[in-house]
Amino acid sequence: GQNIDQPTEMTATEGAIVQINCTYQTSGFNGLFWYQQHAGEAPTFLSYNVLDGLEEKGRFSSFLSRSKGYSYLLLKELQMKDSASYLCAVRSTGGGNKLTFGTGTQLKVEL
Amino acid sequence: DAGVTQSPTHLIKTRGQHVTLRCSPISGHKSVSWYQQVLGQGPQFIFQYYEKEERGRGNFPDRFSARQFPNYSSELNVNALLLGDSALYLCASSLGRTGGTDTQYFGPGTRLTVL
Numbered sequence: 001g002q003n004i005d006q007p008t009e010m011t012a013t014e015g016a017i018v019q020i021n022c023t024y025q026t027s028g029f030n031g032l033f034w035y036q037q038h039a040g041e042a043p044t045f046l047s048y049n050v051l052d053g054l055e056e057k058g059r060f061s062s063f064l065s066r067s068k069g070y071s072y073l074l075l076k077e078l079q080m081k082d083s084a085s086y087l088c089a090v091r092s093t094g095g096g097n098k099l100t101f102g103t104g105t106q107l108k109v110e111l
Numbered sequence: 112d113a114g115v116t117q118s119p120t121h122l123i124k125t126r127g128q129h130v131t132l133r134c135s136p137i138s139g140h141k142s143v144s145w146y147q148q149v150l151g152q153g154p155q156f157i158f159q160y161y162e163k164e165e166r167g168r169g170n171f172p173d174r175f176s177a178r179q180f181p182n183y184s185s186e187l188n189v190n191a192l193l194l195g196d197s198a199l200y201l202c203a204s205s206l207g208r209t210g211g212t213d214t215q216y217f218g219p220g221t222r223l224t225v226l
Binding site (some may be wrong): 004031033035040041043044045048049087089096097098099100101102103104 | 115135142146151152153154155156159161166167169200201205212213214215216217218220221
């Protein structure tokens with residue numbers, strides 16, 4: 001089976017940097033995705049990693065270490081609108097395009 | 112371009128009834144996946160369809176079924192509704208390519224309440 005762990009809640013200050021960690025256990029790793037979900041809305045795609053290393057996209061970066069089963073999402077220059085749930089999801093080989101999601105990390109950005 | 116659309120937005124049913132949820136994927140996308148999201152949890156995979164064929168099924172009872180039409184739209188059916196079926200049902204579309212990113216893009220969801 002698959003197991004994905006991420007912190008339940010985090011709080012950070014506007015303008016700061018926050019790192020949201022995700023650890024996973026899976027057989028046949030085939031990619032890791034990060035999604036942002038505001039309350040009552042659908043998840044929106046943020047980033048994708050399949051090889052080790054850092055992927056940067058504006059204020060958001062995502063890192064992957066396959067040997068450690070570890071990823072993080074880095075958010076820079078935090079804005080109030082970044083307050084949302086951040087979902088880590090893993091895709092495995094042989095499962096089509098099935099994504100297995102963690103429970104999500106609720107990020108609260110404060111003044 | 113229009114994103115993924117779902118209907119209805121909200122739905123209230125009683126125990127034992129059945130429900131049909133509908134999804135239209137992004138133009139050019141051939142794969143549709145369905146997820147159930149209970150409050151406070153991440154989405155749980157229910158089905159994936161590609162070119163009208165079931166490509167994957169999650170750990171859900173046979174009361175849940177789905178199909179995909181020639182225009183790539185999809186329906187999710189749930190029979191004999193239980194209180195525990197109350198959730199946000201999300202549809203996600205993707206190109207359906209094996210290998211590569213094949214990112215899934217989510218629709219706004221259908222909020223189902225079972226009383």
